[in-house]
Structures are given as C-alpha cells and as structure tokens.
Amino acid sequence: MSEASSVHRRLGATDMTLFQRAHDILAAKTNKALDAAEQPDEMLDLSYEQMLDQLTKVRQALVTVAASRKQIELQEQQLQHSADHLEEQAKAALGLGKEDLAREALQRKAAAQTQIDGMESQHQQLNEEQEKLEQTLAALQERVNQFRTQKETLKAQYTAANAEASVNESVAGISSTLGDSGAALQRAQDKIANMQARAGALDELLQSGVLEDVGGDTDDIQKELDEAGSSADVDRELATLKAQIGPASPTPELPAADR
Structure with missing residues (x-):
C-alpha cells in the first residue's frame, strides 16, 4: 500500500472521529452528563492542535516524495546525457574506423538506457x-x-449552555432560599399572633378579677374597704340576734377569769 493512500485513509478516519466526538461531548455537557475531567472547549482546542500536527506531517511527507521524484529526474537527466554522449562517441569511433570502440560505446549507451527505463517506472x-x-x-x-x-x-454554544446552567442553578437556589424565608416568616407571624392572643387573654382575666395580680401588695384603701365590709357583716348578724331574743335583759356578768 502506498504511503499517500495510507496517510489519506488515516487522516480521513481520524478527522471524522474528532468531529463526532466534539458533537457528542457538547451534547453530553448540555445534558449535564459530561465527565468533569473533560471540558469541551479544551477538548476542541486539543483536537484542532492534533489536526494541525497531522497537516504538518502530510506536508513533510509531500516534501519527501517531491524530493525523491526530483532526485530521480536528475538521475534520469544525467543518464540520458551520458547515453547521448556515448552515441556521439560511437559515431565518432565509426568515423575513425574503430568499430570495436564504437560497439563498446553503444553497449554502454544500452546499459544507461536500461537504467533510464527502470527509473521511469519509479518516476x-x-x-x-x-x-x-x-x-x-x-x-x-x-x-x-x-x-x-x-x-x-x-x-x-458550550459557553452559552454552561452560563444558562449556572443561571438556572442560581435561580433554583434563590427559589429554595425564598421558600425557606417564607416559611420562617410565617412561623414568626404565627408565634407573634399566639403571644398577642395570650397577652390579651391574661389581661381580660386580670381585669375581671378571675386572676389576681400577684406582682404587687394590696393598697391601704382596699384594706379599709375590706375591713368596712367585715364590720357591716358583724352589725347585721348582731341585729338579727337581738330580734330573735326580744327586749334586752340585764347583762350577765362574765366570770372573773373572763373579766
């Protein structure tokens, strides 16, 4: 197999593989399935560098083949020049009557022509x-x-897809934060409402007298009112007893001990 055919086939297969891999990696990254160790933009740059390296190798191979062809051409020209010169020498030898010398020159010309014919196929x-x-x-x-x-x-496209994914992730994080904040706000409002309701209920109970304010002492006015209430009760009970026993009788003396 020729060098050019082998190089052409390898380059074609490699090129198609690089393009296909680039598209596959981009699609995988868009779907968030790309391995973190391989970045599409870096992979594409690497593939491009590999293609440039292959391009350089093909140019070098072309220069080598062209140099070999040129060398063959120069050898053919030299041999052709030698064959032409030998033919002139054979003619000159025959002109001098030297047939053997002319024959030797023609034999050398034939050998040179044989080399030329062999090089023609290589050329x-x-x-x-x-x-x-x-x-x-x-x-x-x-x-x-x-x-x-x-x-x-x-x-x-990769940069745009990556940016969009980052924005979506940020939005998702913000939504989650807002949801947590809303829940915390609702809990705070509920707690405040419960505290306000409890304070209102306690205030109503204190005002109605169901609960006593144990935080302070009873004032003097309240004591006098309590004592007046007690005296009034005693007077009423005494009047009731007098009505039951009739007119007053001498008051019995109390025992000496009681006096």
Missing part, C-alpha cells in the same frame, strides 16, 4: 504519490479550516 510512481499527497493536503487543509470555524461555534 511515474513518485508522481502518483505526490499527486495523492497534494490532494490529501488540500482536503485536510479544508477540513482544518472548517473545523476551526465549527470549533469556535461549538465553544460559543
């Missing part, structure tokens, strides 16, 4: 190799140009 093969490499180089150069444009487009 033709190198020409074909050079043409294939030139076609491969042109196709690869076009792919590199296309990949460079697509690479920047894919990187822009």
Whole structure:
C-alpha cells in the first residue's frame, strides 16, 4: 500500500472521529452528563492542535516524495546525457574506423538506457504519490479550516449552555432560599399572633378579677374597704340576734377569769 493512500485513509478516519466526538461531548455537557475531567472547549482546542500536527506531517511527507521524484529526474537527466554522449562517441569511433570502440560505446549507451527505463517506472510512481499527497493536503487543509470555524461555534454554544446552567442553578437556589424565608416568616407571624392572643387573654382575666395580680401588695384603701365590709357583716348578724331574743335583759356578768 502506498504511503499517500495510507496517510489519506488515516487522516480521513481520524478527522471524522474528532468531529463526532466534539458533537457528542457538547451534547453530553448540555445534558449535564459530561465527565468533569473533560471540558469541551479544551477538548476542541486539543483536537484542532492534533489536526494541525497531522497537516504538518502530510506536508513533510509531500516534501519527501517531491524530493525523491526530483532526485530521480536528475538521475534520469544525467543518464540520458551520458547515453547521448556515448552515441556521439560511437559515431565518432565509426568515423575513425574503430568499430570495436564504437560497439563498446553503444553497449554502454544500452546499459544507461536500461537504467533510464527502470527509473521511469519509479518516476511515474513518485508522481502518483505526490499527486495523492497534494490532494490529501488540500482536503485536510479544508477540513482544518472548517473545523476551526465549527470549533469556535461549538465553544460559543458550550459557553452559552454552561452560563444558562449556572443561571438556572442560581435561580433554583434563590427559589429554595425564598421558600425557606417564607416559611420562617410565617412561623414568626404565627408565634407573634399566639403571644398577642395570650397577652390579651391574661389581661381580660386580670381585669375581671378571675386572676389576681400577684406582682404587687394590696393598697391601704382596699384594706379599709375590706375591713368596712367585715364590720357591716358583724352589725347585721348582731341585729338579727337581738330580734330573735326580744327586749334586752340585764347583762350577765362574765366570770372573773373572763373579766
């Protein structure tokens, strides 16, 4: 298999693999399934560098083939020049009547022509190799140009997708925070309402007298009112007893001990 055909086939397969991998990785990143160790933008730049390296190798191969072809051409020219010179020498020898010398010159010319004929097939093969490499180089150069444009487009899409994902995550975090804040606010409002209701109920009970304010002492007025109430009760009970026993009788003396 020729060098140009092998290089062309390897480059074509590698190029298709790089493009497919770039698209697959971008899709995976968009779906948040990309491995964290591999970033699409870095992978695309690496693939582009690999393609440039392949482009350089194809150019080097083309230079090598072209140099070999040129060397064959120079050898052919030298041999052809030698064959032409030997033919002139054979003619000169015959002109001098030296047939043996003329025959020797013609034999050498024939050997040179044999080498020329052998080199012609090599020359033709190198020409074909050079043409294939030139076609491969042109196709690869076009792919590199296309990949460079697509690479920047894919990187822009990745950046946009990454930014959108970050925004969505931020929004989700804000929503969660707002939900927690709302719940905390509602709990605080409920607690305040319960405290206000309890304070109102206690105030009503204190005002109605059901509960006594144990925080302070009874004032003097209240004591006098309590004592007046007690005296009135005693007077009423005494009047009731007098009515029951009739007119007053001498008051019995109390025992000496009681006096």
